[in-house]
Amino acid sequence: MADNSTSFGLETLKGVSAKLAMFIFGFIATAYFARELGPQSFGGFFLLLSVVQFANRVPHGFGGACQKRLAETDTSNEELLGLGLGISIVSGFIAAIFATVGQQHLAAYTGIPNAAPLAIALFVGLSLFIPLQFLLAGKGKFGITNWIDLVREIAKTLLQSILVLLGFGVTGMTAGFTVATLLCLPIILYFLGVRPSIPTWDTVIHVWNYAKFNVPSNVVGKAYTRFDIFFLGWIGLTGAVGYYEVALSLTGLATLISGVVMDGLISRTSNLTSRGRSIRDTVTTTISYTSVLAIPIFVITVFLGDTVVATVYGADYLAAVPFLFGIAIYRIIQTQREPLDSAVKGMGNPDTVFRISSITVAVNVVLGVVGVHAMGASGVLVATIIAELLRCLLLHRALRQNDTVVPLFPDPLRAQFRSAAGMAVALAGLTHVLPNTLKFRAIAGTLSIVTYLTLYLLQDDLARRSVIDFGRAVNRFLTDRELYNQTAN
Numbered sequence: 001m002a003d004n005s006t007s008f009g010l011e012t013l014k015g016v017s018a019k020l021a022m023f024i025f026g027f028i029a030t031a032y033f034a035r036e037l038g039p040q041s042f043g044g045f046f047l048l049l050s051v052v053q054f055a056n057r058v059p060h061g062f063g064g065a066c067q068k069r070l071a072e073t074d075t076s077n078e079e080l081l082g083l084g085l086g087i088s089i090v091s092g093f094i095a096a097i098f099a100t101v102g103q104q105h106l107a108a109y110t111g112i113p114n115a116a117p118l119a120i121a122l123f124v125g126l127s128l129f130i131p132l133q134f135l136l137a138g139k140g141k142f143g144i145t146n147w148i149d150l151v152r153e154i155a156k157t158l159l160q161s162i163l164v165l166l167g168f169g170v171t172g173m174t175a176g177f178t179v180a181t182l183l184c185l186p187i188i189l190y191f192l193g194v195r196p197s198i199p200t201w202d203t204v205i206h207v208w209n210y211a212k213f214n215v216p217s218n219v220v221g222k223a224y225t226r227f228d229i230f231f232l233g234w235i236g237l238t239g240a241v242g243y244y245e246v247a248l249s250l251t252g253l254a255t256l257i258s259g260v261v262m263d264g265l266i267s268r269t270s271n272l273t274s275r276g277r278s279i280r281d282t283v284t285t286t287i288s289y290t291s292v293l294a295i296p297i298f299v300i301t302v303f304l305g306d307t308v309v310a311t312v313y314g315a316d317y318l319a320a321v322p323f324l325f326g327i328a329i330y331r332i333i334q335t336q337r338e339p340l341d342s343a344v345k346g347m348g349n350p351d352t353v354f355r356i357s358s359i360t361v362a363v364n365v366v367l368g369v370v371g372v373h374a375m376g377a378s379g380v381l382v383a384t385i386i387a388e389l390l391r392c393l394l395l396h397r398a399l400r401q402n403d404t405v406v407p408l409f410p411d412p413l414r415a416q417f418r419s420a421a422g423m424a425v426a427l428a429g430l431t432h433v434l435p436n437t438l439k440f441r442a443i444a445g446t447l448s449i450v451t452y453l454t455l456y457l458l459q460d461d462l463a464r465r466s467v468i469d470f471g472r473a474v475n476r477f478l479t480d481r482e483l484y485n486q487t488a489n
Contacts, residue, residue: 022150023253029157030249031312033173034242036164039316040111043242045170048110049177050229052122054222055095056130059088061215063131065207067138068214068270068345077139079203082196084131095123109233118174125181132188138267144191146260148184156180210348217354220361227364228380231372240377243320246313247327250320251301254294254331258338261286265339269346280404283343288412289463291335295420296452298328300445303427307441326381333388336413340395340406352398360391412460419455426451 034042066080099106103116112118129152133145156177163172199207223230232240265286269279300308305324309317344353364387371379399406430444457464 020253020256022146022153023256025150025157026153027249027252027312029153029161030246032161033164034246034313034317037169037173039242041170043240043245044111045173046245047229047233047241048106048112048115048119048170048174049122050226050233051106051110052119052126054219054226054230055098055119056091056123056126057219057222058215059084059091059127059131060222061218062087062207062211063134064218064266064345065211065214066131067134067266068210068348069138069203069207077135077192077194078197079199080207081132081135081192081194083199083204083207084135085128085196086199088127088131091127092120092124095127096120099123112170114171118171121174121178125178128185129181129188132185132192136188136191137264139192145188148187148191151187152180152184155183213351213354214345217351217357220354220357223361227361227368228384231368231380232377240319243317244323244327244381246309246317246320247323250308250312250324251294251297251327251331254291254297254328255335255338256293258290258335261290262338262342265342266346269343270348273347278404279343279347280406283339283399283404283406284410286339287336287406288410290339291332291413292416292456294328294331294335295416296423296449298332299420299424299427299448299452301325301328302424303431303448304441304445307438311438322378323381326378326385330381330385330388333385333392337388337392337395340392340399343404343406344395344398344402347402347404349398349402356391356394356398359394360387363387363390412463415456415459418459419452422455423448423452 037045063084066084069080099116099119106115106119107113109115133148136145136148158176159180160173160176163176166172168175228244229241232244265282268282272279272282301324305321306318309320309324313320341353364383367383367386368380371381371383373379375382396406396408427444427448430447431441434440434444457467
């Protein structure tokens with residue numbers, strides 16, 4: 001049972017700070033690995049990881065179902081933990097059998113000779129880690145889950161760096177990923193604060209009634225979100241997978257807020273719905289600010305994308321620039337779609353999410369095949385952007401059908417687009433008049449960001465008050481600390 005007193009805003013703040021640290025750390029690590037491994041091996045590892053993440057949808061879907069039930073008011077935490085662990089262990093054995101039987105096909109698809117044992121290791125780690133994180137988020141502690149993710153990211157990167165430096169390549173990347181993931185399990189169990197118990201039949205049925213739609217919805221959803229990667233691997237463009245991952249990494253900051261609130265919003269809306277309360281204001285406020293970073297990042301990629309790629313990843317990855325433009329557009333839509341997806345799930349409608357995911361996957365596949373023949377690898381990304389926009393609109397429709405009317409463009413979101421337009425004008429002028437060097441490109445980018453923030457704060461009273469309140473809080477903290485030091489001396 002979730003703690004209803006948990007502060008959604010406080011947990012969001014915890015999560016955002018952890019996600020920001022994780023992005024910075026992961027960004028530096030990705031740049032290092034991309035340079036060390038090269039596009040082919042770098043792309044091969046992430047293609048293998050995508051396959052494993054897709055196969056992991058069963059424990060992932062059951063974990064989400066357990067999170068939903070835990071956020072309600074009458075379910076045993078101990079039984080949910082026991083059920084989740086049991087499903088993860090059984091799934092691991094089944095995955096090992098499939099990977100062993102299909103090892104030749106897996107090796108041919110990813111370009112990694114020892115893909116099967118690496119896939120098994122990755123699957124076992126993820127199948128235990130992710131469901132436990134879901135349970136912790138279900139208790140309302142989604143801010144803590146992001147700090148655990150940060151610890152995992154740091155441990156993973158350190159281990160991977162050492163092993164890659166020693167020449168273990170993709171095997172080292174896998175070992176570092178798996179060991180770091182398993183090391184975090186005791187931390188999650190500590191914060192859960194419960195011991196697993198054998199679930200009763202009533203608990204199993206209660207979870208299954210949600211999971212029977214949530215599992216296939218997760219399968220279809222992952223097929224949709226990683227369709228580009230799967231399709232590029234299928235047509236033999238493993239190097240393009242590497243370019244795609246570079247573009248994803250460079251735009252990762254765009255999802256900082258939406259990525260944090262997703263899990264928390266499921267628990268929040270589930271709790272409100274179970275008490276018969278409206279979720280409209282919660283969802284509207286959330287989507288008003290989840291794209292606040294994605295929109296200016298798109299402007300940066302348009303004018304400075306080639307400079308950023310060449311500086312961070314080197315000239316070998318300049319082919320990632322076209323992907324960068326497309327993914328920056330996708331990120332804007334994604335940051336609007338993710339909270340809507342969580343809201344529909346939280347209302348207890350996984351069947352609706354499944355139908356929407358199925359429709360968008362079908363559209364994505366058809367448009368992707370047409371796009372790759374017409375435009376090459378970039379055509380796959382165009383198809384995904386169209387499908388993501390369709391998915392967002394269908395989720396809005398699903399909320400309306402449940403008497404939750406959420407505006408497509410809340411006032412703060414419109415203000416962000418207007419501010420980005422001013423930012424684009426400023427950046428276009430600066431890049432035109434300033435010399436084309438890294439130093440002056442950095443100056444132009446910084447000034448354009450200042451322009452965006454200034455224009456936005458002039459338009460949004462709530463954001464302006466929040467910044468002022470934050471500044472006052474920091475000032476009080478520094479003043480109190482100075483007084484404490486003077487008293488101590």
